Amino acid sequence: MEELRVNDRIWFDKPADKWDEALPIGNGRLGGMVFGNTGTERIQLNEDSLWFGGPTERNNPDALANLPDIREMLLSGRLNEAHRLAAMALSGVPESQRHYMPLGDLQLTLQESLGEISDYQRELDLTNGVVQVNYSIGEVRYSREVFASYPDQALVVRISSNRPAGASLDVRLVGARNRHTDGLERIDPATVRIRGKTGGEDGIRYSSALRVLADGGSTRMIGEFLVIEGADSVTLLLTAATSFRYDDPDSECLQALDAAAARPYGELLERHMEDYRALFGRVSLRLGSVLDALEEGTATMPTDARLERMRQGSEDNGLVSLYFQFGRYLLISSSRPGSLPANLQGIWNDDINPAWDSKYTININTQMNYWPAEIGNLSECHEPLFDLIERMRDRGRRTASAMYGCGGFVAHHNTDIWADTAPQDIWLPATHWPMGAAWLCLHLWEHYAFTGDREFLAKAYGTMKEAALFFLDYLTELPDGRLVTNPSVSPENTYILPNGESGTLCVGPAMDSQILHALFTGCIEASAALGTDETFRGQVSAARSRLPEPKIGRHGQIQEWLEDYEEAEPGHRHISHLFALYPGNQFTVRGTPELARAARVTLDRRLANGGGHTGWSRAWLINFWARLEDGEETYRNVLALLRYSTLPNLFDNHPPFQIDGNFGGTAGIAEMLVQSHTGELHLLPALPTAWPEGQATGLRARGGYEVDVRWEPDGRWTTQVRASIAGLCRVRSVSIVRVTRSGDPIAFERAEDGVVAFTAEAGAVYVLEGVR
Template sequence: MQTNQKLWYNQPAKKWTEALPIGNGRLGGMIFGGIHQEKIQLNEDSIWYGGSQNANNPDTKKYLPEIRQLLFSEKQQEAEHLARMALFSQPRYLHPYQPLGDLYLWFVHDDESVDEYCRILDLETAITTVQYKEGKVKYSREYFSSAVDETVVIRLISDRPGALNFSANMMRRPFDLGSRAISPNILLMEGECGRDGVEFRTAIKAVNEGGKVQTIGDSISVENADAVTLFLSTATTFRYQDPERVCLEQVGDASIQTYDELKEAHIKEYHEKFARVHLDLANGEKEELCSLPTDLRIKRYQEGEEDVDLESLFFQYGRYLLISCSRPGSLPANLQGIWNDQFTPPWESKYTLNINTQMNYWPAEICNLAECHQPLFDLIERMREKGISTAKELYGCRGFVAHHNTNLWGETHIEGIPLSASIWPMGAAWLSLHLWEHYRFGQDEGFLRNRAYPVMKEAAEFFLDYLVEDENGQLVTGPSISPENTFKLPNGTKGNLCMGPAMDNQILQFLFTAIHEAGKILENDDDFMLEIEKAIKRLPKTEIGQLGQIMEWLKDYEEVDSGHRHISHLFALHPGEEIHPIHTPRLANAAIQTLEGRLSNGGGHTGWSRAWIINFWARLREGEKAYQNVRQLLTTSIYSNLFDAHPPFQIDGNFGATAGIAEMLLQSHCREIVFLPALPQTWLNGSVRGLRARGGYEVDIIWKDGGFHSAKIKSKVEGICRIRTDIPLLVCNGERMVTTTWHDSILEFRAIKGDVYTIHPS
C-alpha cells in the first residue's frame, strides 16, 4: 500500500466542513469524531424531496419562432420578456436532494482529561478512525461504509474491560416519523420526503462484546461493554417496495459476520479500485510534513510553503471521493457527491448539466475508475423518455433534449428562474459525449453499439430538427445562452438570451464528429451519416474577436463581467478537442488570451471554475500556469477536510482538480498520447502509475530532473499506438525491440492486446 495517504487531525470536527466523509456509493456519512457526543451525519443517494414533475410549458412551441426572430433582430428586452413567460416550466424549480438524518452516540465518561486525540481518514482503506485517552483508558473507533455488505459499520473498543457506556439514537428533521425498537438491540427509523417523495427506513443494530445492550425509548443503551459493533443500513421506495425488510436484512446479514471479516472484505473491494493509480511527487520533506495534522499542512501551504505531497494527497482524495459516491447501482454524484446536511441545500444539490455534473466525471476514465462512470450512464437512460417528450412538446423535434438541471427522476424540462442559466438546450448533447469518452478509453464496441450510439444519435436528431438558419446561412441553436454570462449590445442593452453561442456550436461540433466516427466504426446508419456531414459543414466555426480572444457569442459583443466564473466558450479546448496548441495554434493563442483576460479580471474565484482552468492550461501545455492554479485552488478554495469550497461546498472542484492533475501528466486526445505535457518545475522528480489513455491503454510514467525518463504502456486491445514526442524513443516488448515509425513528431507502433511496452529515450 502507498504511504502517507491519510488526512488526520488532532481534534474533533466543530463544523460539517471539518468532518470526514465515508461512502459506499449509495450510503454515506460525515464523521465528526466527538468525544462525549459523536455525530455521524448520514446520506442515502435516493433521499430526494417530492416526486417527478410533468412541467413542460404548453405555450413554448407557439411562441418559439417569435422569440427567435426577436433575437435575430437584436430586440433583446422583448425576446427575454416573452421567453420568461413562454419557455419556463410550471412549477419552475426541481425538488432538492436531502439528508437522511443524524446518528448520535452519547458517551458516559468520567470527565477526566483527554489527550492523545487523533482523527484519521485513511484513503488506502476507506476507514476513518478516532482515538483518544481519557484518564488511563484508551478509546478507539473505526467507521466505514461497506459496498460489500451495504452497511455503515462502526466499531467501538476500549483497552479497559467494561469501559464502554453510551446510548445511540437516530434523528431527522423534518419528516421524521420517529424511531421504534424492533428487538432489544435494533432500532428502526421511519421517514418520508414530502408529498409524492420517497419513503425510507433506516435500521441500526448493536452487537456487544461484554456488558449489556437494550433499547430504551428511541435509543439503544450500551452498558459496561468491552467492544461494540454498530451496523446501520437504509433503504427507500425509490428502489424497493418494502424498504423496512431490506434494511433489516442488510444489518442482519452483516451482523452474523465477525468484524474482522467485514473489515477485510470492505478493504479488499475498495482497495482494488483505489490502488490502480499511484502518484508520487518526490519530496525530501515528505515524512516531516506528513507528521503534521492536515489542517496545519493546509495552513502552512496557504502561507506560501511548498508541500507537493499535499498536492498528490488532494489528487488521490478526489479518486477516493468518486469511489465513495458513485458505484455501479448507485445514483451519480450530485453537486455534493452524496454528502449534504441541509434540507434546502444550495442549488437544491441537483445534477447541474452546464458544467458541474460533467466535471464530476472527468477523472473517471483517465484515473482508472471507469466503472464509477456507470451511474451517470444509468441516469442518462432514465432521462431519455422524458427528454423525448420534452423535445416533442416544447420544440416539435425528434430526439432527446435536456436543459441545465436534472434530478433523481431524470427531468429534462426548462427549470429555474434566471434567464442566464435556464434556457440552455445542450444538457443531453454534452452528457452523451460521456458515453463516447467511455468507449474511447475502453474500446468496447458492444458498449458503443448498444448504449453509447443510440443515446448520441437521439441527442443529435434533436438538433438536426432544432437548428435554424441565420442570416449567413449557418445552422444555429437558440434561444440559448452562454452559461451564465451576460453580454452588452452596441446600443448598451444587456442580455443573456441569444442565438448560436460559441459553446453550443462547439458541443455540436464535437458530438456530430463523434457520431460520424462511431458510424464508421459500427459500419451502419449511412443515411444518418450523410445528414450529420451536411450539418457539420454549416455549424458556426470558433472565431477570434477583436481583442484576440475566443468569441463567446456569434457577434463580438462586449462582456458585462470580464472575470466571469464560466468560461464556456473554451469548451473546444477542454473537454473538447477543436482547440489544440499543435494542430490549431492560432486558436490556442486566442484561448490563452481568453484565459489571461478572465484571470486578470478576477476569474476562477470558485473552486470548480479554478479546476476547469487547471485543465485548460494543461491542454495548452502550460505546466507552470496549470500548477499555479493547482496552488491557487488549494490556497483559496478548500476546507480543512479537503472538500472543495465553491463556496459553499461543491464536489465538482475536487473532481475537476484531480482530472486536471492527471491531464498535466498524460493526454490522449486527438488520437495521440503525450507524456508529461504540462509538467511544472516544482514536480522535478516523480512517477505516476495506472492512468488510462484513449485507445485502450494503461500508462505508467517516470520522470527525473524535470524530464521524461521512461514509460510503460499496457495495451488492452490490438491497434496502432501513436505517441507525440519531441525526442527519439525506443519501444521494447520484454527483451524484444519493437518496430516503430517516427514522422512529424509522431511515433507509431502496433500494440498487441495484453502486452506491456517499455518506452525510453533512445
C-alpha cells in the same frame, strides 16, 4: 518514516467543529460525515435517493406556440421582448425540480473515563477507505473505526478500548430536523428503525435501521436510546432504503441489516477493504522524492496545518498528490454501479434545502464530477451517470416534442432524481439552454474512447443519435446558411450590445456549436465503427459542416457569442467558449495553433479580471492550462485551488461546498501527466518545474491504454504502456530513445514532430525510455 503515511491519509489532531471539517465516508448509496468528537459523537447521514417529492411533468404547454416569436425577436435584436416572453413561455411549470435531502444523524454519547484527552488523532485512511478516531484518557486508549461497505450495503462503526469492558455508550438514530419522520420503531432489544415520507402523496418513502452488536456487557432500550454498558467492543450497523428503488424499503433495510449482522466485524472490514482497494489501488501518484515530506516539515503535520501552510505561500507536492487521490476516493464513495450519480455535493449534504438543491447541474458541474472517471482508472464509477442519461431519454423526448416540436431528446441546465428535462428556474442567464443532454452524451463517447468497448458503444449509440436528432430539428438557418441554436445562452454569462443594452438569450453561442461539433463527430465516428446508419451519418456530417466556425475577437480572444460582444463580467466563472479546448478536443496546440493562442488570451483576460474565484471554475482552469501544455500556469492554478478554494477537510469550496472542484482538480492533475485527446499518448505534457521528479501509475488513456510514467531530475523518464486493444500506438515526448517488450527492443517509427509509433498487441506491455 514511510512516505505513504504522509500522503495517503487526511488527518487532524482535533475533532471537527464544523460540518466542512468532518470526514466523508460512502459506498455510492450511503454516506456519512464523521466528526470524531470525544464524549458526544455525530455521524451525519445521507442516502443517495432520499429526495423531496415525486416526479412532476413540467413541460411548458405554451412553449411551442411562442417559440417562433422568440426566435424572430432575437434575430431582429428585440432582446427585452424576447427575454420577457421566454421567461413566461420557455420556463418549466412549475419552475423548480426536486431537491436532495439529508437522512439524519447517528448520535453516540460515550461514557468515558474522566481526565484530560491526549494523543488525539482523527484520520481518513485513503488506502483502505476507513475513518479512524483514536485518543487516550489517562491509561485508557479509545478507538473508533467507521466505513461504508459496498459489498454489504451498510455503514459500520466499531467502538473499542484497551480496557476490558471499557465500551459503554448511548446510541440514538434520529431523522433530519424539520422533516416529517414517523418516529422511532423498536424492532428488537438491539435494533431500531426510523421511517417517513418526503413531500406529499407521491413523495419518497424512506427507512433506516440500526443494530447494536455488543461483545459482552449489556444492551437495552430506554426511550429512543440504545444503551450499551460494559462491553469489550461494540459494532453498530446502519442500513437505509427508499421507495425510489424498493417497493418495501422497511423490509429491505432489515434484510440488509440481517445479512451484515451475520458476518463478524473482521469479515465486514476485510470485505470492504478488498472491494475498495480493487478500485483505489489501481492508481498511485508521487510528486517529489521520498524525503521531501521530511525536508519540508510536513511529515508529522495535520492536514489542516499543511493546507494553512500553503495558504501562507508555501508549496507542498505531497498535499497535491493527496488531493488527487482524495478526489478518486470521493468518486468511489459517491458513485458506484447501482447508485445514483454524484450530485452537486456527491452524496454528502446536511441541509434540508441545500444550495442549488444539491441536484444535477448539467451545464458543467455534473459533467466535471466525471472528468476523472476514465483517466483516473475508475471506469465503473462512470456507470451511474450513464444510467441517469438513459432515464432522461423518455422525459427528454416529451420535452423535445411538447416544447419545441422536435424529435430526439433534450435537457436543459439541471436535472434531478426523476431525470427531469424541462427548464429549471426562471433565471435568464442559465434557464433556456438546450445543450444538457448533448454534453452528457459525450461521456458515453469518452467511455468508449478510453475502453474500446464495442458492446457498450452499440448500446450507447442510440442515445447519442437521439440527442443529435433533436438538433437536426432544432437548429435554425441564418441567411448565410449557417445552422445555429436559437434561443440559447452562453451559460450564466451576460453580453453587452454596442448601445449598452445587456442580454443573455442569444443565437448560436460558441459553446453550443463546439458541443454540437463534438456530438456530431462522435455520432459520425460511432456509426462508422459500428458499420451502421450511413444515411444518418451523412445528415450529421452535413449539419456539422454548417455550424459556425470558431472566431477570434478583437482582443485576440475566442469569441463567446456569434458577434464580438463585450461581456458584463470579464472575470466570469464560466469559460464556456473554451469547451473545445477542454473537455473537447477541437482546439489543440499543434492542430489549431491560432485558436490555442486565442484560448490563452481568453484565459489571461479571465484571470486578470478575477476569474477562477469559485472552486470548480479554478479546476476548469487547471485543465485548460494543461491542454495548452503550460506546466507553470497549470501548477499556479493547482496552488490557487488548494490555497483559496479548499475547505479544511479538502472538500472543494464554491463557496459553499460543491464537490465538482475536487473532481475537476483531480482530472487536471492527471491531465498534466498524460494526455490522449489527439490520437496519441502525450507524456508529461504540462510538467511544472516544481515537480522535478515523480511517478504515476495506472492512469488510463484513450485507445485502451494504461500508463505508468516515472521521471527524474536529470530529465530521464521511463513509461510502461499496457495495451488492452491491438492497434497503432503513437507516443509523443521530447525524445524517445528506446521501446522494449519483455526486455527486447522493438522497431518503431519516428516522425519529425517528436512522435514515435509502433504496433501494439492486445495484452502486451511496452516500456519506453527517453529524455525530456
